[in-house]
Amino acid sequence: MFARTRYIDWAIAHYGKAEADLATSGMPLRRIDAAKLAELDLDAPTAPAALTEKVARYNDVPEAEALATLGTSQAIFTTYATLLSAGDDVLVEAPGYEPLRRAAEGVGAHVREVERPRRGGYALDPDRFASMMTPRTRVIAVTHLHNPSGVAADPSALLELARMAEARGAWLMVDEVYAPFAHPPVQGVFSRSARKIHPSVVAVGSLTKCFGLGMHRVGWMLAPAEVIRDARATLISTCGHLPSSHAAIGASLLADVDAYWSATSRALEGRRAIVDAWLARHPALELSAHPSGIFGLLHVPGATDLLPHVERWIAERGLLVAAGTFFGAPDALRLSWATLGGEDLSRALDALADGLTDAGLPIDA
Numbered sequence: 001m002f003a004r005t006r007y008i009d010w011a012i013a014h015y016g017k018a019e020a021d022l023a024t025s026g027m028p029l030r031r032i033d034a035a036k037l038a039e040l041d042l043d044a045p046t047a048p049a050a051l052t053e054k055v056a057r058y059n060d061v062p063e064a065e066a067l068a069t070l071g072t073s074q075a076i077f078t079t080y081a082t083l084l085s086a087g088d089d090v091l092v093e094a095p096g097y098e099p100l101r102r103a104a105e106g107v108g109a110h111v112r113e114v115e116r117p118r119r120g121g122y123a124l125d126p127d128r129f130a131s132m133m134t135p136r137t138r139v140i141a142v143t144h145l146h147n148p149s150g151v152a153a154d155p156s157a158l159l160e161l162a163r164m165a166e167a168r169g170a171w172l173m174v175d176e177v178y179a180p181f182a183h184p185p186v187q188g189v190f191s192r193s194a195r196k197i198h199p200s201v202v203a204v205g206s207l208t209k210c211f212g213l214g215m216h217r218v219g220w221m222l223a224p225a226e227v228i229r230d231a232r233a234t235l236i237s238t239c240g241h242l243p244s245s246h247a248a249i250g251a252s253l254l255a256d257v258d259a260y261w262s263a264t265s266r267a268l269e270g271r272r273a274i275v276d277a278w279l280a281r282h283p284a285l286e287l288s289a290h291p292s293g294i295f296g297l298l299h300v301p302g303a304t305d306l307l308p309h310v311e312r313w314i315a316e317r318g319l320l321v322a323a324g325t326f327f328g329a330p331d332a333l334r335l336s337w338a339t340l341g342g343e344d345l346s347r348a349l350d351a352l353a354d355g356l357t358d359a360g361l362p363i364d365a
């Protein structure tokens with residue numbers, strides 16, 4: 001059974017409603033150009049195949065190694081449902097993105113957590129994963145960039161994990177939904193998929209976070225051709241095939257991905273500098289993040305569980321920040337600059353500093 005995801009329930013209740021949003025982890029929605037939409041053949045039976053071809057091209061992998069899905073979420077489910085049997089073990093990272101755990105539990109797997117410690121900069125430590133492997137471990141699930149810390153996975157750590165997975169008859173699933181922030185597409189191609197580093201890597205991703213296109217659910221799974229054949233059977237059993245309208249829109253969005261990326265990079269200009277200047281004024285706070293990412297984990301010294309404070313700030317200040325509680329880091333906040341820029345971002349960060357100070361938490365030294 002698929003248990004409710006506490007974080008997603010909370011996100012649905014609050015995201016998109018607060019005046020000062022420092023929580024949302026993807027770029028704000030962009031509208032599709034109406035003239036382009038009018039040109040698409042939404043009924044074309046060939047649209048799903050055209051989408052697969054575009055997904056493969058965008059990720060720079062052979063078509064036989066690509067499967068289009070409804071967002072990264074369906075790619076995660078499809079990967080688990082294809083590779084796991086009830087009673088198998090899945091390793092997930094802690095802190096981590098809760099649906100990676102719930103989806104594994106939903107298909108009957110046992111989840112074992114592997115720490116990515118704050119003191120180690122939330123780095124992936126293959127030895128920690130090795131120590132948690134059991135004879136029934138079939139999937140190691142990691143995120144790059146890491147949600148919630150925002151840090152990049154070291155390619156050599158990914159390679160080591162992939163080799164370890166192969167040696168033990170398992171797979172390394174790399175969730176790359178945030179990876180284009182670190183490696184933006186060039187001429188419509190994201191050339192750095194972890195799928196290409198080793199045969200035992202399954203990569204999942206989508207256009208959701210980096211391009212403001214999350215509502216269109218354009219996602220994918222990348223894996224060896226024989227795994228993709230099995231995954232297609234999983235997809236056929238659960239939804240037949242993707243809607244032709246979705247596929248036609250998805251192929252068109254992938255064809256225009258450079259333009260969407262340009263809009264993202266323009267929107268983000270100057271934001272990280274605002275965050276860094278704010279941090280410099282509050283030296284007790286410690287932020288982990290990728291230099292080109294849109295969020296990181298803000299460690300608040302002396303904090304225990306920040307969720308009650310976050311809920312008070314939403315109610316009293318219209319200020320929304322993601323409580324680390326939902327990711328297994330209750331003494332931290334996942335701080336995002338995806339939604340706000342300029343003065344609005346500065347004001348929201350100052351409101352957060354006031355909130356932390358009023359909560360009796362030291363932020364200035």
Ligand SMILES: Cc1ncc(COP(=O)(O)O)c(C=O)c1O
Pocket residue numbers: 025070071072073074097143147175177205206207208209214217219
């Ligand atoms: C690490 C990670 N993977 C997957 C998703 C879901 O992606 P999608 O909306 O494409 O299903 C999210 C959304 O927050 C995420 O943070």
